[in-house]
Amino acid sequence: MLVKDKKMTVLKTNNTRKRKWNNYKLFLFAFPMIIIVFIFSYLPLWGWSFAFFQYKPGKSLWNCDFVGWSNFENLFNNLVMRRNLLRVLKNTFGIQLLGYAFSPFPLLFAVFLSEMKSKKYQKFIQSVTTLPNFIGWVIIYSLVNSFFSNNGLVNTILLNLGIISEPFNLMTSGEHVWLRMVLLQQWKGLGWSAIVYFASIAGIDQEMYEAAMVDGASRLQRIRYISIPMLIPTYFVLLIMSIGNFLNSGVDQYLTFGNALNKDTIEVLDLYVYNLGIGSGQISFSVAVGIMKSVVALVLFGMANYASKKIRGTSVF
Known part of the structure; x- marks a missing residue:
């Protein structure tokens, strides 16, 4: 009996050591990524200290005047700054909310x-729609300009057909700027955003489709009652994660398409921070705006995650 107990003890000890070693190996696999995240995501947070100094380019940060919360107070106390901030927040919220209205498009496109039936045409369309994601906004601006400028292809055709009497320049117009920016984003990222849904569709149990076909369900009914409901959890996870980046509109697109006529409606928060820091040299104030943006984004992400957990029972964490 003692021998048997000793063997069981040795076996449990070996299993425990084996589990610990497997966990250690998994940690070693993840360790390089942890280092990368620390270097590129956490070390740059040191730059937040610039918001508490009146930084001047070329001087050491410690040789600049310490101003404490002054730059943050200017966000709300300075009338001009407050108006500009409200304007760019209005543009940011408008464009992002309009983008959410188009967010189901990649899901429907993937479905x-x-x-x-033809895998050949399926791969061709998928490749063609994914390609724009790898094209820079400067090149896209050139393409759009060649189509919609005064001497562009669209104006030339419409003038020759007598549909319009004078050309219109869609690129310099200050009307419907939000819609144009969102439509360009959808065109550029439609195929790339659909990749996640393609992977989810591949993971759906095919027996569900076969059972539905036996019951006489049409193709549209299979899409409505099987494909789309099975993709909804993926959609909500991606939606919650995107809410965390709600204020991160980016700079490239709006800097490229911006001009004097549409500046008031195209300047989003990221472009505003860029113009303050690089354009006007107000580096400390631009860092303060960036910090507030990060705090608001974190709060929005937490609220969206909490709401999803309470309403749907699932969340990111």
Whole structure:
């Protein structure tokens, strides 16, 4: 009996050591990524200290005047700064909310593309729609300008057909700027955003489709009652994660398409921070705006995650 107990004890000890070693190996696999995240995501937070100094380029930070919370107070106490901040927040919220209205498009695109019988055309369309994601906004601006400028292809055709009497320049117009920016984003990222849904569709149990076909369900009914409901959890996870980046509109697109006529409606928060720091040299104030943006984004992400957990029972964490 003692021998048997000793063997069981040795076996448990070996299993425990084996589990610890497996966990250690997993940690070693993840360690390089942890280092990368620390270097590129946490070390740059040192730059937040610039918001508490009146930094001047070329001087050491410690040789600059310490101003404490002065730059943050200017966000709300300075009338001009407050008006500009409200304007860019209005643009940011408007463009982002309009983008959320188009967010189901990649899901629907992936579903209908997966229903194509010809795999050859399916791969061709997927490649063509994914390609714009790898094209820079400067090149896209050149393409759009060649189509919609005064001497562009669209104006030339419409003038020759007699549909319009004078050309219109869509690029310099200050009207419907938000919609144009969102439509360009959708065109550029549609195929790339649909990749996640393609992977989810591949993971759906095919027996569900076969059972539905036996019951006489049409293709649209299979899409409505199987494909889309199975993709909804993926959609909400991506939606919650995107809410964390709600204020991160980026700079490239709006800096490229911005001009004097549409500046008031195209300047989003990221472009505003760029113009303050690089354009006007107000580096400390731009860092303060960036910090406030990060705090608001974190709060929005936490609220969205909490709401999803309470309403749907699932969340990111």
